[in-house]
Amino acid sequence: xxxxxxxxxxxxxxxxxxxxxxxxxxxxxxxxxxxxxxxxxxxxxxxxxxxxxxxxxxxxxxxxxxxxxxxxxxxxxxxxxxxxxxxxxxxxxxxxxxxxxxxxx
Amino acid sequence: xxxxxxxxxxxxxxxxxxxxxxxxxxxxxxxxxxxxxxxxxxxxxxxxxxxxxxxxxxxxxxxxxxxxxxxxxxxxxxxxxxxxxxxxxxxxxxxxxxxxxxxxxxxxxxxxxxxxxxxxxxxxxxxxxxxxxxxxxxxxxxxxxxxxxxxxxxxxxxxxxxxxxxxxxxxxxxxxxxxxxxxxxxxxxxxxxxxxxxxxxxxxxxxxxxxxxxxxxxxxxxxxxxxxxxxxxxxxxxxxxxxxxxxxxxxxxxxxxxxxxxxxxxxxxxxxxxxxxxxxxxxxxxxxxxxxxxxxxxxxxxxxxxxxxxxxxxxxxxxxxxxxxxxxxxxxxxxxxxxxxxxxxxxxxxxxxxxxxxxxxxxxxxxxxxxxxxxxxxxxxxxxxxxxxxxxxxxxxxxxxxxxxxxxxxxxxxxxxxxxxxxxxxxxxxxxxxxxxxxxxxxxxxxxxxxxxxxxxxxxxxxxxxxxxxxxxxxxxxxxxxxxxxxxxxxxxxxxxxxxxxxxxxxxxxxxxxxxxxxxxxxxxxxxxxxxxxxxxxxxxxxxxxxxxxxxxxxxxxxxxxxxxxxxxxxxxxxxxxxxxxxxxxxxxxxxxxxxxxxxxxxxxxxxxxxxxxxxxxxxxxx
Numbered sequence: 001x002x003x004x005x006x007x008x009x010x011x012x013x014x015x016x017x018x019x020x021x022x023x024x025x026x027x028x029x030x031x032x033x034x035x036x037x038x039x040x041x042x043x044x045x046x047x048x049x050x051x052x053x054x055x056x057x058x059x060x061x062x063x064x065x066x067x068x069x070x071x072x073x074x075x076x077x078x079x080x081x082x083x084x085x086x087x088x089x090x091x092x093x094x095x096x097x098x099x100x101x102x103x104x105x
Numbered sequence: 106x107x108x109x110x111x112x113x114x115x116x117x118x119x120x121x122x123x124x125x126x127x128x129x130x131x132x133x134x135x136x137x138x139x140x141x142x143x144x145x146x147x148x149x150x151x152x153x154x155x156x157x158x159x160x161x162x163x164x165x166x167x168x169x170x171x172x173x174x175x176x177x178x179x180x181x182x183x184x185x186x187x188x189x190x191x192x193x194x195x196x197x198x199x200x201x202x203x204x205x206x207x208x209x210x211x212x213x214x215x216x217x218x219x220x221x222x223x224x225x226x227x228x229x230x231x232x233x234x235x236x237x238x239x240x241x242x243x244x245x246x247x248x249x250x251x252x253x254x255x256x257x258x259x260x261x262x263x264x265x266x267x268x269x270x271x272x273x274x275x276x277x278x279x280x281x282x283x284x285x286x287x288x289x290x291x292x293x294x295x296x297x298x299x300x301x302x303x304x305x306x307x308x309x310x311x312x313x314x315x316x317x318x319x320x321x322x323x324x325x326x327x328x329x330x331x332x333x334x335x336x337x338x339x340x341x342x343x344x345x346x347x348x349x350x351x352x353x354x355x356x357x358x359x360x361x362x363x364x365x366x367x368x369x370x371x372x373x374x375x376x377x378x379x380x381x382x383x384x385x386x387x388x389x390x391x392x393x394x395x396x397x398x399x400x401x402x403x404x405x406x407x408x409x410x411x412x413x414x415x416x417x418x419x420x421x422x423x424x425x426x427x428x429x430x431x432x433x434x435x436x437x438x439x440x441x442x443x444x445x446x447x448x449x450x451x452x453x454x455x456x457x458x459x460x461x462x463x464x465x466x467x468x469x470x471x472x473x474x475x476x477x478x479x480x481x482x483x484x485x486x487x488x489x490x491x492x493x494x495x496x497x498x499x500x501x502x503x504x505x506x507x508x509x510x511x512x513x514x515x516x517x518x519x520x521x522x523x524x525x526x527x528x529x530x531x532x533x534x535x536x537x538x539x540x541x542x543x544x545x546x547x548x549x550x551x552x553x554x555x556x557x558x559x560x561x562x563x564x565x566x567x568x569x570x571x572x573x574x575x576x577x578x579x580x581x582x583x584x585x586x587x588x589x590x591x592x593x594x595x596x597x598x599x600x601x602x603x604x605x606x607x608x609x610x611x612x613x614x615x616x617x618x619x620x621x622x623x624x625x626x627x628x629x630x631x632x633x634x635x636x637x638x639x640x641x642x643x644x645x646x647x648x649x650x651x652x653x654x655x656x657x658x659x660x661x662x663x664x665x666x667x668x669x670x671x672x673x674x675x676x677x678x679x680x681x682x683x684x685x686x687x688x689x690x691x692x693x694x695x696x697x698x699x700x701x702x703x704x705x706x707x708x709x710x711x712x713x714x715x716x717x718x719x720x721x722x723x724x725x726x727x728x
Contacts, residue, residue: 028175029152029168058153062162065155072142072151073162088141089150 019051019101020080026073027059031090035074038091046103078102187285193269194281197221197242205265205288208255222253222267229254245271245279252289264293315421322381322414324356336420345370345392345403355418365395373403380405380416391423400427425576432580435463439584443591450485452591457487457563460584464577466549466567468494470501473561474508474517481506481513481562512550517559522551522581524573549573551581555589563588616710621697623706626667637688638711639680646692652681670696670704677714689718 025032058065078085085100145151152168189204199217208225223235247270257263269284311331318329337348349358362370369392376388388405402423408415438459446452457469468488472481483504488494508517525548553561618633639651655678672695679687694709
């Protein structure tokens, strides 16, 4: 089953360009769910509506993940704006995530 | 319920690696070259790694266990929420189903697999809007709780509910529908039956003759039946708890009851409170409402529904029962009086008193019919101790009435009871109702009948004579006949008594003594002049001490006659007197039997014929 969650959002106040992200998860495995929850908190707090997020289930689309250079899940890829970045793990280190995404708290 | 991710296990089985074994973590780490990835794996923040060689995702042990547990939990919830699940292909044909049957499937041959929903023989197919349903499927809409009915292999009606949603492949191509099935037979039948049950209960409640209501804990009437409402609308201040119906507080209304019913109302309130509080399950109270002149039996029962204390109050009009009891008691009293009475006057007074007190009549008089003189004579009377009534009775002593005149004449002619509810409106009742003297304006007259002939009438007067019911008419008819029989019996006994007296006198004139013997022929009674006969109580006739002179053969003949219970007449014997001369006697007797026909002895007469016999002897000697 394809699990694609795309949130088209308008521009927020703190970023001039929308943050585009893709989160790779393993279905509803514990760290994957934790990663989704942690990312949601950050988005709600700092990005408001100014982001786009796609969630890819690697159990369903493993080849796509491999094509994107993903080796483990959960992994979060920042696709835009540049520079692109990749964060591995359940995103529990909030400051590291924000730094990688270019968000200033 | 919408199923969540039913293909989870399929994806995992296809993509996930076999269960972790020894060296698994080492192999995993060997696949992952990056430092960040290795660090995340070691810190337990990774669920799966992607194997570039096989192109598959490999779940780590913890993640795999968690997903299996989640899957088991999901299945359990599905099973709890439904009775089966199913799957259809892109042409809506069943490709999978388990759990509760979808339609009657007595054999595999008749399986639903390969068939669409509208191809199955549901008994309610004609009620389903299949075109609309198929259009929804074309739109890939989720459908919920579609109901289908069929008869199972046992012939029992089954009602099932289907819910389903479309599913797609990775390329977003429609692959079919899948969903759940629930057996809702019991629920639907219960839902269908519930309104009918309520309606039936309502009809039953309204069909009761008794007045019934249900009170809540505070005494407010929650519901009442038609009889209660009708009675509440009609009682207008009479009785306990006047005119209260749904929404009104019955206990408050009872508390406001005044007058004769106040004591009963207080008792009712106390009883209802005890029942509501659970101190007793049942409270019954019988009372008389003077205003309505009715008897009621109140019954209060405890109703404990979902821990909410309530009480059912019902009133049943038992006036007819009480009247019947009263009249039965009256009939019994009259019978007892007449059985024990040996005096006509006393019996008449007692009977009139019993009738008057039972019916709350003030005055009663018995007029005896003298058929020879063709007049009614006032024979006996009874009254309550009211001066005006007593004075009237005193004045009416010696009154006579013609048997073909007035109300008494009509009763005499018809042999049927008559009553005057309001004597002032009927001039013929002037002698019966005592309006002028006493203010009693009602009368009730009924005949006393013996051998189908009216021999007298009983006339009662009162302020409260009401239209008699059938039961009262039946009672007075019965009493009239009883009195008639009593008078007839008294008359017969008088005649018999007089006859006995006359017979005794005649017997005394025709004999010198009378005698009685027991079953052993011993004298038990000897009355008259027996000085010379030698007869002694307790002895036989042939007792040696009696100095009886008679041939042995004669005694033997007499004894054989007695043994055969024969009557004997003028058996002659002689007794040696103290002066040495013989006295001659005749004795006659007949057997006596009791009411059962058992022999109890002899009775008879004796005659002294000494003078005649001596004269005969002298005459014979001369010759």
